[in-house]
Amino acid sequence: MSLVKALYQQCRKLKIDYEILCFDDLSKESIRSENRHLGSLFNINYMELSENLGRSKIRNWLAKSARYDNLLFIDCDSKITRKDFIKKYISAIENPYDIIHGGREYSPSPPRAKSKRLHWKYGTKRECPPAKKRTKHPHRYFHSNNFLIRKNIIKKFPFDEQLLGYGYEDLVMAQHLLSEGYNILALDNPVRHLGIEKNDVFLKKTVESIQNLVRFESRGLLKDTRLQELHSRLDRYGILHRTQQYLAKNMSKYEANLRSENPKLYQFDAFKLYHYIHEKSH
Numbered sequence: 001m002s003l004v005k006a007l008y009q010q011c012r013k014l015k016i017d018y019e020i021l022c023f024d025d026l027s028k029e030s031i032r033s034e035n036r037h038l039g040s041l042f043n044i045n046y047m048e049l050s051e052n053l054g055r056s057k058i059r060n061w062l063a064k065s066a067r068y069d070n071l072l073f074i075d076c077d078s079k080i081t082r083k084d085f086i087k088k089y090i091s092a093i094e095n096p097y098d099i100i101h102g103g104r105e106y107s108p109s110p111p112r113a114k115s116k117r118l119h120w121k122y123g124t125k126r127e128c129p130p131a132k133k134r135t136k137h138p139h140r141y142f143h144s145n146n147f148l149i150r151k152n153i154i155k156k157f158p159f160d161e162q163l164l165g166y167g168y169e170d171l172v173m174a175q176h177l178l179s180e181g182y183n184i185l186a187l188d189n190p191v192r193h194l195g196i197e198k199n200d201v202f203l204k205k206t207v208e209s210i211q212n213l214v215r216f217e218s219r220g221l222l223k224d225t226r227l228q229e230l231h232s233r234l235d236r237y238g239i240l241h242r243t244q245q246y247l248a249k250n251m252s253k254y255e256a257n258l259r260s261e262n263p264k265l266y267q268f269d270a271f272k273l274y275h276y277i278h279e280k281s282h
Contacts, residue, residue: 006080008041014086021062024048055169056159059144063154071154075145077195081105088189089148098182100148101138102189104128111196114261118268119202123193125265134186140225142174142184146191153182163216167209172221199259207275214279227276240277247274 004022011018020043045065063071070093082088092100106123127143134141157177163169174184197205216222234240247254247270254267 003074003076003078003080004044007074007086008044010080010083010086011043014090016086016090017068018043019067020044021065022046023058023062025054025058054161056161056163060154060158060161063151063158066151069151070148071151072148073144073146074191075195077193078104078145078191079194081192082189085189085191088187092185092187092189093148097148097185098150098153099177099184100187101134101142101184102146102148102187102191103131103134103141104143104145104193105190106193106196113198115198115200115259116196117261118199118258118263119196121263122202122265122268123196128190131186131188138184138186139171139174139178141186142170144170144173145193146189153177165208165212165215166205167212168216168222168225169212171225172216175222175224199263203255203258203271206272210272210275211279213276227272230273231276231280244274244277244281247277 004020007020011020022044024047059073062073072089089100089102104123105128106120110117111120127141129141157180159173160169163172178184210227213222213225213227217228222228231240234243251271251274254271257264257267258271
């Protein structure tokens, strides 16, 4: 609700032509009750769906329903922290563009719940580089939680509704668009990510995302990720098996640290590498 109101207020202040589409993908009734009044606000289209369509299908539906040519996608677990958020996007589209990625940020202070420190630390240190760094590797740092794209592009290359599971869907999309000759402009215009998971949940989702990565890789949909490159180097140097043995021996120690209040990211890197090697070998 606060996300929509922030967008609504900024658009009205700038006196631009706009619409805000809010499609509720079968949320809890308490959330729906809180959000229903949004439909009474000017230029806001609020709709409640009777089934959970999934991330790709609902985004494609939003794109088809949109009235204007520039589409800004923002995940609902986001917060607008900049008063010039919409203005920065408008300035960026004054020049020719294909896709503009605004980025994400996390709260500068760690969460009070020590059980959420891993996700916050990883997000802060790894997911939020400035636009200059994201420009060098646009497919690695692309997140679909905050990006702007022309409607004709998303109609031609919609979100792949066949991609199931959790993780790496954004990278598949970014690599596909780049291979089709489109450019991704990195912009320092992040939204704050609010959906921080508990350590156990974050570790479980990390394993699921690595399983997705291996599936995408086997179908030729994804390449050049950091995990894939590291795996190739270890294999090329003939130390892949020894690395796997070493990681397996220390994994219980790593996991204990990652569930603690002071998780170390190099141990999280080791956790990811271990599971990637494991999935690749099966």
